[in-house]
Amino acid sequence: MSDAVDAIVGQWEKERPELRDDLWPVQLIARVQRMNRVLDREAKVFCAKHGVEWGEFDVLTTLRRSGPPYALTAGAFLKAAMVTSGAITNRIDKMEAKGLVERVRDGADRRTVRIKLTEHGKQLTEVLMADHLNRYARLLGDLDPAEVDAAAGLLRKFLEQQGDTSIT
């Protein structure tokens, strides 16, 4: 059994044999990158079916799981979505035009803008989530659950070390 990354590492071992002992991180890192690409393409197809962008779906689910009143500040999205501020403004602009969310300036701090899920947005999210999780289960369905769990645990350690510990 071998994948594209095995081929890549094989090439290095042949071309630069002296690097042999330094290639083990490639085995994980390159696969994380390639898996991300695969997931990304899959996600875009899924979102297109439902008429939303991948980034918009991210905003919808982030709002939905935050619980009532389904409203978060723009700043909260920066960490949750791991994108820059300009991207969030852009996403919200389009989603507001679609009627999925609305901007609410509340009195407490007039710098902040709360992004709030509209009723339409909430209903769409409920529909999307079911399909979304089915899709995930299908993608990983043929893998050993215990191994998936172990791999997730290792990635958690990496992310903790890198300080990816909070979404607020």
Added chain:
Amino acid sequence: MSDAVDAIVGQWEKERPELRDDLWPVQLIARVQRMNRVLDREAKVFCAKHGVEWGEFDVLTTLRRSGPPYALTAGAFLKAAMVTSGAITNRIDKMEAKGLVERVRDGADRRTVRIKLTEHGKQLTEVLMADHLNRYARLLGDLDPAEVDAAAGLLRKFLEQQGDTSIT
């Protein structure tokens, strides 16, 4: 110990308890996505230090590990880099301007264009690789090698299932 993904899953369990048994794929998939983001940022900083773009570095190493004569067709890059044809054309245009690679149309099939590493490009790549692998080792250095290996193995299975089995 918990990371951002634990927080996300925790929110879902609270908001939609009935989804509890369907959230296990999120534990892996969300971490692959977030780890990819972390790696991406790290890579950009690394590349900026050496005056190349992340996509350009990818082309350089792909050529280098392919072995003499360090020349590949544009099509070969599509699968290796998992990007579209327009992106490759764009990358090669810029790298040719920098003198890192050169386009060679050889007689056999005049449709194909071989992208060839220049001497300058090759020398730069040698320098970059040492730093690159040091960086990788530092990133994963605090993790248990056996666990890294196991996680890489699981991701390999996923990628095989998704047909990511060749770079040619």
Added chain:
DNA sequence: TGCTTTTATCTCAACGTTGAAACTTTCAGT
């Protein structure tokens, strides 16, 4: 030899993200 299909690459407009600068509001110190 003609004709169609396939393969390989390039072109280009649309798109989303980045990152720095601008803007407004709030906070802290005096």
Added chain:
DNA sequence: ACTGAAAGTTTCAACGTTGAGATAAAAGCA
């Protein structure tokens, strides 16, 4: 109150990628 620093968001130009279409060459077939 006043002033400077900090925080939250928006603006905007530059950038790289996408994806469909164009172009050109090769292969298959009559």
